[in-house]
Amino acid sequence: MYIPDSNKNENKEEIEKFLHANSFGILVNQTHGKLWATHIPLELDTNENGKQVLYGHIAKENPQWQSFNNNDQILAIFNGPHSYISSSWYDHENVPTWNYIAVHIYGKIKIIEGAIVVEHLKKLVDKYEQNSANPVRVEDFSRKTMMQTRGIVAFEIEIEEIQATRKLSQNRDDKNYQNIILELEKTNDNQSIAVANEMKKCPR
Known part of the structure; x- marks a missing residue:
């Protein structure tokens, strides 16, 4: 991924926190001679x-x-x-742009089987059920329900490289930077407000 130096994020703790909070990812490889992508949760672990x-x-x-x-x-x-970042929010003429946060992980994948698969299914379900009024647990599933695991292929990706970017208007001066935050907050759009909040935390 192309990342200008001003947008690189090399803070390991921040990247790990991001991956835990945004774990619904896109898995990309070459399958039968063409690029293939699947949208799935991918959980960071050791x-x-x-x-x-x-x-x-x-x-x-x-x-x-x-x-x-x-x-x-x-x-x-x-x-x-x-x-989206409108250039009308600047005090000078410029072009519109887009602010975003993204992480790319490159690695080697291998299929896993056996008890470790169930352990990771437990972790996955527990993570997303923790705020449910009546949380379900893998441990409570019947043998019949657990037989559905025969229909999945579980895997582990050993991480070889992490590329992380925060494109958050770091190239703007303080006046324009603060104005972008104010304008994003006015939109009442959840994504825009989330970007504004990230901009408030972003080191410059």
Whole structure:
């Protein structure tokens, strides 16, 4: 991913926090000679060897997994808040742009099987059920329900490279930077307000 130096984020703690908060990603590889992408949750974790990895699973009917063994190179894309930035918000003539946060992860993928799959399904369900009024637990599923796991292919991605960008108008002076934040907050759009909040936290 092209990242100007002013937009690079190399803060490991911030990137990990972002990945935990924006874990619904896009898994990209080459499948049957063409690029293939699947939208799925990809959870950041540490494997038994102490290496940072992404865990996930896809439907067995999805042919993407058929290329995992022959071509283990993978790209996982994670998007955060984004918003259009009108150049009418500047005190000078310029062009409109777009502010956004994104992370690309490159790594090697391998299929996993057995008890570790159930453990990661438990973690996944527990994470997203924690705010439910009546949370469900994998441990409480019947044997019949758990048989549905036969229809998935679980995998681990060993992370080789992380590219993270925060394009948040860092090239603007303080006056215009603050005005962009004010204008974003006026939109009453959740994405725009989220970008404004990120801009308030962004080091410049």
